[in-house]
Amino acid sequence: xxxxxxxxxxxxxxxxxxxxxxxxxxxxxxxxxxxxxxxxxxxxxxxxxxxxxxxxxxxxxxxxxxxxxxxxxxxxxxxxxxxxxxxxxxxxxxxxxxxxxxxxxxxxxxxxxxxxxxxxxxxxxxxxxxxxxxxxxxxxxxxxxxxxxxxxxxxxxxxxxxxxxxxxxxxxxxxxxxxxxxxxxxxxxxxxxxxxxxxxxx
Numbered sequence: 001x002x003x004x005x006x007x008x009x010x011x012x013x014x015x016x017x018x019x020x021x022x023x024x025x026x027x028x029x030x031x032x033x034x035x036x037x038x039x040x041x042x043x044x045x046x047x048x049x050x051x052x053x054x055x056x057x058x059x060x061x062x063x064x065x066x067x068x069x070x071x072x073x074x075x076x077x078x079x080x081x082x083x084x085x086x087x088x089x090x091x092x093x094x095x096x097x098x099x100x101x102x103x104x105x106x107x108x109x110x111x112x113x114x115x116x117x118x119x120x121x122x123x124x125x126x127x128x129x130x131x132x133x134x135x136x137x138x139x140x141x142x143x144x145x146x147x148x149x150x151x152x153x154x155x156x157x158x159x160x161x162x163x164x165x166x167x168x169x170x171x172x173x174x175x176x177x178x179x180x181x182x183x184x185x186x187x188x189x190x191x192x193x194x195x196x197x198x199x200x201x202x
Contacts, residue, residue, distance in 0.1 A: 004170060012112050016105035023099065030061055030096055038085040040066035043100060047071070048117035051138045053130070055120050056109040059100035063088025073119055095185045101141045113174045114140025115162040125155050132163040144173070147180035 020027075031042035044062040047055050068083040077083065084092065091097040104110040110117065117139035118125045129135050144165035145158045153161070165173060 007171075008111065008174065009108075012105050015112060016102040019099075019102045020106070023102075026096070027099060030091070030099070033087050034062055034085075034091075037087045038062075038065060044097075047120040048139070049120055049122075049126055049135070050109055050117060051135065053126070053135055056104070056117075058109070058117060059103050061091055061097040061100060063091050063097050071119060071121055073122060098141055105141065109138070111138040111140045113143055113177045114138050115143050115165060116140065116146060125159070128155060128159045129162060132159050132166075134159065134162040134166055137166055137169065140177075142177060142181040144177055147177060147184050150184070 034042045040062060042062060044060045044064075045057050046060070048058045050056045063085060064080075064083045065085060069077065074080050088097070101110060102112075105112055114137055115129065115134050118129065126135070143162065145153060145161035148161050149157070165177070
């Protein structure tokens with residue numbers, strides 16, 4: 001029996017609970033900034049695909065106007081920049097919009113580190129991940145693909161990185177993703193609105 005998945009889940013619970021408590025002032029300030037600068041709720045909810053193909057509701061701080069087409073991946077929108085609010089642009093660059101997902105981690109929908117969850121209607125991505133065995137693990141707030149290109153990665157390359165993560169699941173791999181994410185966020189690596197890029201794996 002592999003022990004690490006149980007250790008990983010225990011760490012997720014402890015760290016997500018700590019994050020929700022320690023970052024509560026950031027949550028309140030961010031929610032207020034979203035509400036005061038655009039019409040609509042502070043939180044954005046969307047159906048995503050979790051472990052084993054189970055659908056769950058993901059939480060994020062809202063970064064787009066309420067008239068944005070629902071359940072459409074950002075890269076499929078024509079001129080997505082016109083839907084992004086001024087505060088939303090900053091939240092997306094800094095990844096602060098992802099903070100509410102610690103609630104998802106605490107609930108067991110997600111892990112802190114893992115493949116980013118696909119939209120329920122991203123059928124090509126879901127099928128490719130299923131074939132690669134990626135859907136066997138909980139999706140994450142950040143992951144191996146996120147520190148190796150993020151929005152710049154086309155689907156086949158993204159799935160390749162996701163498969164590498166699953167095949168090498170370990171404390172060492174999670175630590176690389178976690179600390180790599182901090183560095184990537186500070187540099188805003190791979191943040192690109194309106195389409196995946198042509199970046200290829202090494």
